[in-house]
Amino acid sequence: MINKLVKKIKETNAPVVVGLDPMMSYLPEHITKKAFEEYGETLEGAAEAIWQYNKGIIDATYDLIPAVKPQIAMYEQFGIPGLVAFKKTVDYAKEKDLVVIGDVKRGDIGSTSAAYATGHLGKVQVGSKTYSLFDEDFATVNPYLGTDGIKPFIDVCKEENKGLFILVKTSNPSSGEFQDRLIDGKPLYELVGEYVAKWGQEHMGDEYSYIGAVVGATYPEMGKVLRKIMPKSYILVPGYGAQGGTAEGLRPYFNEDGLGAIVNSSRGIICAYKQDKYAKFGELNYADASRQAVIDMIEDINSIF
Numbered sequence: 001m002i003n004k005l006v007k008k009i010k011e012t013n014a015p016v017v018v019g020l021d022p023m024m025s026y027l028p029e030h031i032t033k034k035a036f037e038e039y040g041e042t043l044e045g046a047a048e049a050i051w052q053y054n055k056g057i058i059d060a061t062y063d064l065i066p067a068v069k070p071q072i073a074m075y076e077q078f079g080i081p082g083l084v085a086f087k088k089t090v091d092y093a094k095e096k097d098l099v100v101i102g103d104v105k106r107g108d109i110g111s112t113s114a115a116y117a118t119g120h121l122g123k124v125q126v127g128s129k130t131y132s133l134f135d136e137d138f139a140t141v142n143p144y145l146g147t148d149g150i151k152p153f154i155d156v157c158k159e160e161n162k163g164l165f166i167l168v169k170t171s172n173p174s175s176g177e178f179q180d181r182l183i184d185g186k187p188l189y190e191l192v193g194e195y196v197a198k199w200g201q202e203h204m205g206d207e208y209s210y211i212g213a214v215v216g217a218t219y220p221e222m223g224k225v226l227r228k229i230m231p232k233s234y235i236l237v238p239g240y241g242a243q244g245g246t247a248e249g250l251r252p253y254f255n256e257d258g259l260g261a262i263v264n265s266s267r268g269i270i271c272a273y274k275q276d277k278y279a280k281f282g283e284l285n286y287a288d289a290s291r292q293a294v295i296d297m298i299e300d301i302n303s304i305f
Contacts, residue, residue, distance in 0.1 A: 001099065001137045001138065001161055001162050001163050001210065002163050002205035002208050002209065002210045002212075002234060003205045003206050003207075004025050004099060004137075005066060005067060005099045005137075005138075005163075005234070005262070006205070006206075006208060006234075006259060008066035008067070008097075008098075008099060008196075009066045009259065009262065010259075011301065012064060012065060012066050012067075012298075013298070014064060014066060014294075014298045015066075015254070015258075015259075015261060015262050015263060015301060016065055016066075016262065016263050016264070016265065016294065016297055016298055016301060017058065017065065017066070017067040017068060017069045017101060017236070017262050017263070017264045017265075018061060018065055018067075018068050018069070018264075018265065018266070018269045018270070018290075018294065019068075019069045019071060019072070019103070019238075019264050019265060019266025019267075019269070019270070020054050020057065020058075020068050020069065020070040020074075020089060020266075020270065020271065021070070021071040021072075021074045021103075021266040021267070021270070022050045022053055022054060022074055023074065023195070024046060024049070024050075026053070026267075026270060026271050026274075027049050027050070027053050027054075027118060028273070028283035028284070028286050029283060030165055030283065030284060031049050031052050031053050031056075032045075032049045034049075035048040035049035035052065036049070038301065042081075043078050043079050043080075043081040044081045046078050046081070046082070047078050047081035047082050047084060047085040047086050048081075048085070050074075050075070050078070050082070050085045051085040051088050051089065053141050053270075053286075054070075054088075054089045055092060056086070056286065056287040057269070057287055057290050058089075058092060058093055058096055058098070059096075059272055059287065060287035060288060060290055060291040061287075061290060061291050062093075062096040062097070062098055064291070064294050064295065064298065065098065065099055065294060066098070066099055066262070067099035067100065067101055067188075067262065068089075068093045068098050068099075068100060068101070069100075069101040069102075069103050069264055070086060070090065070093075070100070070102065070103065071103040072086055072102065072103060072104045075089075075193075081282070086134070086146075087134060088135050089148050089254075090102070090134055090135060090136055091135075094135075094137075094209075095215055099137050099138070100136045100137045100138070101136065101137065101138040101139075101140070101165065101236065102120050102121075102134060102136030102137075102138065102139045102140070103140050104116075104120055104136075104139050104140060105140050105142050105167065105228065106139065106140075106141055106142065106153075107141055107142030107143065107144055107145055108144075108145065108149055109145050109148040109149050109151050110148065110152070111152075112155070113122045113148070113149050113150075113151075113152040113153065116152075116153075116154070117139075117152050117153040117155070117156035117157075117176075118133070118156060119133045119134060120133065120134045120135075120136055120139045121135075121136060121138075121153070121156050121157060121160055121162045122156040122159065123160070123182065134238075136162075137162055137163065138162060138163045138164060138165055138212070139153070139162075139164055139165070140164070140165045140166075140167065140214060140236070141153055141164050141165070141166050141167070142166075142167050143166050143167060143168075143192055143195065143196075147195070147199075150164075150195075150199060153175045154199060154202070154203060154211065157203060157210055157211075158203055161210075163203075163209070163210035163211065163212060163214060164211050164212065165212040165214050165216045165234075165236040166192070166196050166199075166211065166212070166213055167192075167213075168189050168192045168193050168196060168213040168214060168215050168226060168230075169189040169193075169214075169215045169219055169222050169223075169226065170214060170216050170217055170238075171216025171217060171218045171219070171239030172216070173298065175216070179192075179302070184273055186229040189222065189226070190225065190226070190229060193213065193225075193229040193230050194224045194229055196211060196212075196213045196230055196233055197229055197230045197231075197232070197233060199211045200212075200230070200232055201232075206245070207232075207247065207259070208232055208234050208259075208260070209233050209234070211233060212233050212234035212235060212236055213226065213230055213233050213234075213235050213236070214235075214236045214237075214238065215235050215236075215237060215253065216237065216238055216239040217237045217238065217239035217240045217246075217249060217250060217253075217263065218239045218249075220249035220250070220251075220252050221252070222262045223235070223237070223249075223250075223253045224252035227252055227253060227254075227255070227260065231255070231260075234260060234261065234262060235253050235260060235261040235262070235281035236261075236262055236264060237250065237253050237261050237262065237263045237264060238264045238266075239264075240263050240264065240265050240267035240268070241267070241297075241299075247300045247301050247303060247304050249305065250263060250301060251304045252270075254304075254305075257305050263297075263301055265293075265297055267292075268293060268297070269290050269293045269294055269297070270290055272286075272289040272290050272292065272293035273285070273289035273290070275289075275293075278292060278293060
């Protein structure tokens, strides 16, 4: 799947991923009104509204971008109906030939880790039949439990030709409380990066490994170091836009060929219609505002090369 991601980044000239992280407060009134008329002010109504909102954004942007990244917590908060909306979103994005990065941040050990990997990336055996579940192309994984937590995911990725993005240096302000602690004279995030590079050597695509890393856009100097440590790992870069990351700070995350990183924007894209810059589109045309925000983001990022 890393080969497809790289291919689509080259084709679109867009090293960006749209984060589908919907909140009810983000949704235009006409979408929630229609969903509530059909399902009432219920969890099913909320899930339907979120699904329709996502569908509009995908329809407006799929030809511009290589990938989307739905954050599962935004769906889980609505229980089973929310998970149904998550699954619909994943399936629809794949129908549009988008790569889907499941932002699930799972991390456990042994059979539990294997079960998470099966649920999101693999197939489950039921009697004589097998079923794909959420069926994302990549999943984000927390490495805090060490190799025991990662290996079951890698095993499933090898079987299914899928990939991982492992948390290395996250974009949040308090990430340094643990990630910057020195271990044998080096910050912990560098040690994790070394392990990502090692795990990635065992699962290589044509140009890059199926095992990537998450490194926040808010720490470009650290990104520069990690790029050298993980030369064959794709870096998923959150924190652009709403969290303060800028295009100027992104250059260290990329290799000399302009590949090696994919930059996420969530609120900056899906809530574009709420920004003064895109207010002219209005609520009814929220998806057109998202499309323009994607175009502007692509132009902004490509300006650094």
